Amino acid sequence: MTDNPLLPGADQPGEQGTSPYEPDELAGRDGVGVPDPFMRLWTPHRMAYIEGENKPTSTDAGSGCPFCRIPGLSDADGLIAARAESAYAVLNLYPYNPGHLMVVPYRHVADYTELTQAEVADVAKLTQQAMQTVRTVSAAHGFNIGMNQGEIAGAGIAAHLHQHVVPRWGGDTNFMPVVAQTKVLPQLLSDTRALLAKSWPTD
Template sequence: MTDLPGDNPPGPGESADAGSAAGGSAGAAGGAGSASAGSPYEPEELVQQDGMGVPDPFLRLWTPHRMAYIAGENKPTSTSSGDDCPFCRIPSLPDADGLIVHRGPAAYAVLNLYPYNPGHLMIVPYRHVADYTDLTPEEVSDVATLTRQAMQAVRIASAAHGFNIGMNQGEIAGAGIAAHLHQHVVPRWGGDTNFMPVVAQTKVLPQLLTDTRALLTKSWPTP
């Protein structure tokens, strides 16, 4: 992990100019803001970046992939069906490319591209429909069946302690893609809400989506 410096108050007897002139090693050498000697979180070398002041001891966890979500990548520009809707387009892709875990007769299970937790699935009807009350009896049945199977698969694969399951109906309710109905299945574990999402609005995910998909596909129960 690369550490980029930021401003840090000089330690006792140390001027900011002296720390800047001496480079990264002098800036890390001891000041009130330096990491404790022998700390497992202490970077081996604090790199001085021109114009950024005295290096500090903090490690940075960069998550640039989140900017795609913030900037609205893959979000439809219209409410119509077709290739502009990701949930309409995904079933036309190979399962591995679309991150599809399982296909049912009227709906499919797919990994969330921006997961809240590892194994975050969505159950999506093939038909481009916005409201749960507009689903056919067959679609309702398939969404329910895939939801149950998704829970079973995640419990087999990763022993989830619980789940958050639900739909956001309409943009006002928080639906990112309101025009195409989708139900979230979010696995939960004790302690999975820690300081990272609470303080830093950052989620640390231990596994690539392609590996998660392979694991869940293998664990999907046989009907």
């Protein structure tokens, strides 16, 4: 069993391929299909991402840009783990792995070359702190860190620069994402934010 609070333990119910529900429990539920031996993990919240919900329709700064809007919210409401003078660290609403953070400058700029030296320093510092914090709370084995610059490079919100900090563990790429195109996330984002914020370095 893992001691990582961001990853599911090996002894979680249903992980042996058996359904946690008896056929009679499923029989009375509309929309779940005919009961069979297979267990299905429903992730309807992902449809918001697939359909582009909350994605900006313009490249302008302001309330239409989520990265401009988030700093005006409380840390809990905005899922902000930490703030610096010119940038902040926030949880990704559609994480690739548990603890997936983004480091974002407050200023609405699209390209890394547009950042000031102070902004570059804050982005770098928050990135280091994010790595330290995730290692502390969940013993991450490694990280994928990077920016997608421009829509052609895969940036979901290309107009406002953001750097991804994605924790990695041995075995986190298994049959679930490869075959089932599903990620298992065992903790609510609000709980993950609170855990990271509590352990975030103060210096």
